[in-house]
Structures are given as structure tokens and as C-alpha cells.
Amino acid sequence: MMLNPMSSPASLPRIHLLATGGTIAGAHTGGRSYAAATLTAEALVAAVPQLAGLARITTEQVAGIASQDMDEQVWRQLAARTQAALDEPAVTGAVITHGTDTMEETAYFLNLVLRTAKPVVLVGAMRPATAISADGPMNLYNAVAAAVHPAAAGRGVLVVANDEIHFAREIAKTNTTQLATFRSPNRGLAGLVNTGRVHWFGPAPRRHTAGSEFAAAPPGALPPVEIIHAHAGMGRTLIDAAVRAGAQGLVIAGVGNGNLAASALAAGREAVRAGVAVVRSSRTGGGVVERDIEVDDSAAGFIAAEELNPQKARVLLMLGLTRTRDPAALQALFTTY
Ligand code: DGL
Numbered sequence: 001m002m003l004n005p006m007s008s009p010a011s012l013p014r015i016h017l018l019a020t021g022g023t024i025a026g027a028h029t030g031g032r033s034y035a036a037a038t039l040t041a042e043a044l045v046a047a048v049p050q051l052a053g054l055a056r057i058t059t060e061q062v063a064g065i066a067s068q069d070m071d072e073q074v075w076r077q078l079a080a081r082t083q084a085a086l087d088e089p090a091v092t093g094a095v096i097t098h099g100t101d102t103m104e105e106t107a108y109f110l111n112l113v114l115r116t117a118k119p120v121v122l123v124g125a126m127r128p129a130t131a132i133s134a135d136g137p138m139n140l141y142n143a144v145a146a147a148v149h150p151a152a153a154g155r156g157v158l159v160v161a162n163d164e165i166h167f168a169r170e171i172a173k174t175n176t177t178q179l180a181t182f183r184s185p186n187r188g189l190a191g192l193v194n195t196g197r198v199h200w201f202g203p204a205p206r207r208h209t210a211g212s213e214f215a216a217a218p219p220g221a222l223p224p225v226e227i228i229h230a231h232a233g234m235g236r237t238l239i240d241a242a243v244r245a246g247a248q249g250l251v252i253a254g255v256g257n258g259n260l261a262a263s264a265l266a267a268g269r270e271a272v273r274a275g276v277a278v279v280r281s282s283r284t285g286g287g288v289v290e291r292d293i294e295v296d297d298s299a300a301g302f303i304a305a306e307e308l309n310p311q312k313a314r315v316l317l318m319l320g321l322t323r324t325r326d327p328a329a330l331q332a333l334f335t336t337y
Contacts, residue, residue, distance in 0.1 A: 013092035013148045015055040016085035017041055018078060020063040020070070020106075022099030024136040026128030034128040036066035036099055044097060047129065048137045054144045054196065055092070060085075067099025067106070067124075072222055075109050079217050086116045093119035093147040097140070100124040100173055100181065103159060107168035108315050111157040111208045112337060115215040119152035122159045122168070126179050135162065135179055138195075145196035152198075156208035158190055165191040167204055169337070172285060172309055185286035186307050206337050218322040225249035225318045227310045229283060230260045236267030243270075249277040249317045253310040258282045258289035265295065272301035277321060277330055281305035281313045291331070301327050306334045 019025065021037025025044060028034045039047075041059035051057060062081055063074045082094050098106055107122045114120060123143035125136030143160040146152055157168035161182045170184035184190075191200040209215065226242040230252055242250055250271060254260050258280035260268070268278045280302055282289050291297045291304040305313040313334070320333045 010056070012053075013055050014090050015057050015093055015095055015144055015147055016082075016088075016091050017045060017057050017059045017095045017097065018062045018081055018085070019044065019059065019097045020067070020074065020078060020099070021065040022067050022097060022103075022124050023128050024097050024099075024123065024125035024139065025064075026125075026130070028128060028130045034130070036128070037064045039129050041097065044129070044136070044140060048141050050141055051144055054141070055148050057144070058085075065099070067102040070099070070102045070106060075106060076217055078106070079110055079113050082110065082120060083114060083116070086114070086118045086120070091118070093121070093152065095140070095143050095147050096120065096122045098122050098124050100126060100161070102311075104168070104171045104173060105311050105315055107157050107159050107171065108312050109319075111168035112212045112214045112316070112319055113217040114157065114209045117154050117210050119147040119149075119155070120157045120209075121147045121152075122157065124161060126161075126177065126181060141196060142193040146191070146193050146198050149198045149200075151200055154204070155190060155200075156204040160193060163192060163194050164189055165193055165198070165200075169205055169208065169308075169312070174285065186288075208337070212337070213323075214319045218319065220322075222318040223248035223321040225251060225277075225314045225321070227251045227253055227314055228264075229253045229310075230255045230264065234261040234264045236263045239264055239267035239271060243267075243274060243276055247276060249279065249314075249321055251279045251281055251305070251310045251313045251317060253283040254280050254289070255283060257287075257293055258304065259294055265300070268302065269300045272327075275325065277303060277317060277325065277327065279303045279305050279313050279317055279330075279334075281308060281310040283310070285309060303327055303331045303334060308334065
């Protein structure tokens with residue numbers, strides 16, 4: 001853990017920065033190729049001397065991975081270290097640097113398990129630190145600016161990218177390479193931040209952080225939940241294989257309003273009878289999957305993901321399965337979080 005080298009006035013708020021890797025810490029390896037998770041947390045802070053005007057920053061390297069390698073073990077370590085920092089009265093909030101590929105899943109997991117009302121802001125970048133016009137430094141500056149803003153507390157876990165502030169529950173990565181990759185298609189942005197100037201919009205949606213019944217990640221491994229991507233001509237093969245492999249939950253990234261082909265539906269009903277929780281989400285990336293529209297969820301014992309995309313639905317289902325197997329109780333979680 002290191003205090004930032006710049007002489008930040010003692011009157012400034014204290015931000016703990018936890019680094020996990022990602023492109024924000026990436027460096028080119030030759031031509032257009034680059035390696036994520038190359039720079040350290042200290043290097044990221046040192047590259048933005050203007051941070052000294054916003055906060056006193058301590059840093060901690062929790063992991064050094066590209067976020068396609070993010071997993072439950074790192075989630076738990078990150079949650080524990082973030083919680084420990086936030087439990088220090090002198091710490092105003094936390095900023096977490098992270099790859100963009102799975103940032104939305106980590107953010108939502110933390111949104112459900114952190115016992116805090118303090119600001120927690122995740123930040124990444126679409127260009128490596130060695131790129132022309134790298135976006136990481138400004139994203140990091142804006143993330144710290146959002147975290148130290150007096151009105152940031154109580155908004156749940158947030159993500160800052162490309163001058164936007166997203167709620168962890170709402171955000172999704174929608175483009176492979178563009179700076180404007182992140183969208184919040186259903187309920188919109190938490191706010192905007194431009195060169196450190198923050199504009200907040202509405203309050204955080206649904207229950208989160210200190211208001212979550214999952215605050216404090218449950219002990220033991222999370223139950224395995226797989227996502228099955230639906231498509232024209234979908235059969236039952238992958239559903240049956242996931243059940244055989246021991247999945248305790250399935251999230252169907254269904255076509256349209258969470259739909260799936262008849263043979264896949266039959267496999268889903270059999271999975272429910274075998275004790276596997278089946279959630280219908282949508283591959284469309286927006287909107288609400290509701291119960292009993294084209295699919296008779298009540299008869300099948302399925303759960304509708306409501307507003308959550310497949311990767312967010314998986315996070316909530318894993319946590320929910322640590323509490324209950326009852327489809328009705330699980331369904332209630334998707335109208336609560
Ligand atoms: N490998 C990707 C990741 O770490 C790079 C994408 C990024 O961080 O922007 O998520």
C-alpha cells in the first residue's frame with residue numbers, strides 16, 4: 001500500500017485504489033498488439049499527477065489479470081480488500097481499476113456484497129496506457145472525481161468510462177473496441193463527469209450494497225451457474241451437458257423476449273425437475289423479460305430475469321442459490337435487485 005507521491009494536502013479526501021489489471025494497465029508489445037495488466041497501480045496513479053488535487057490516494061495491487069480471466073476467487077479477494085479499506089473511517093471511498101471485458105459482472109457482484117454506503121467506482125480503458133490518446137488517464141481522473149464528490153455516497157457501485165457514470169446494475173459492454181462501448185440501455189446513466197466536473201442524474205435503482213441481503217459474500221464456493229446462448233435451430237445439447245456437468249443454475253440468453261426452441265424448452269423443464277434453477281434472460285441486450293408471456297414459466301418452474309442481462313442474471317442467481325432453491329423466492333430476487 002503506498003501513499004501517492006504527490007504532496008496532496010491532508011485536507012483532501014482519502015481514496016483507496018485497488019488494481020486488478022486490464023487494458024487500463026496495458027502496454028503495447030509490438031505493432032498494434034498489447035498486453036493487459038502490465039502497469040502497476042502506482043504507475044497508473046503516477047501517470048496522472050492531477051490526481052493530487054483531488055485526493056490522497058493509497059494503492060493496492062489485488063490482481064494483475066486481463067478481466068477475461070476474472071473469477072470468483074479474485075472477486076472474493078477484491079470484495080474483502082475493498083471492504084477492509086472502506087471500513088477504515090479515514091477512507092472516503094474506493095476506486096477499482098479493472099479490465100472492461102467483465103467489469104460489469106464484477107461491479108454488479110460488488111454492488112450486491114459490499115456492506116457500505118461509501119462510494120465505490122470501477123474504471124477501465126479501451127486503449128492501453130501506451131496508446132495514442134489513451135483513455136485510461138482521463139477515465140481514472142474522472143473516477144476519482146466521482147468517488148470524492150459529496151453526493152456520491154449511497155449510489156451503489158458505479159463505473160466511470162468515457163465521461164459517463166454508470167450504475168453497476170445497468171451497465172453493459174456493447175462494442176469490442178470503441179471508447180463509447182459502455183451503455184446502460186434500460187434505466188440510463190447515473191451521471192456525467194467531464195474533466196472532473198460531476199453531474200448526477202437519478203438515484204440508484206433497486207437494493208444494493210448496505211441495503212443488500214447479500215452484503216458480505218456468502219461463505220464457500222458459489223453454486224455453478226452456466227449461461228446458454230440461444231439461437232435459431234437450438235437443440236437441447238448444451239442444456240443437457242451443463243446439467244450433467246453439475247450446473248445448479250442455468251441462465252438462458254434467449255432470443256427476443258427470452259425465448260428458446262421447443263426442444264431446448266423441454267430440456268429446461270427437465271433441468272428444473274432435476275433441481276436446477278433455470279432463468280430466462282435475453283441475448284438482445286435490452287428490455288425486460290417477463291414471466292408467462294410466450295413461455296409458461298409458472299408451469300415450467302422457470303424464473304424470468306426481468307431487466308438483468310444474462311451475465312448480470314448469473315451473478316444474482318449464484319448469490320440467490322446460496323439462500324434458496326425455491327423458484328418463487330428466486331423470482332422475487334429478480335424483482336428486488
Ligand atoms: N482483455 C480485456 C480486459 O482485460 C481488455 C479490455 C479492456 O480492459 O479494456 O478486460
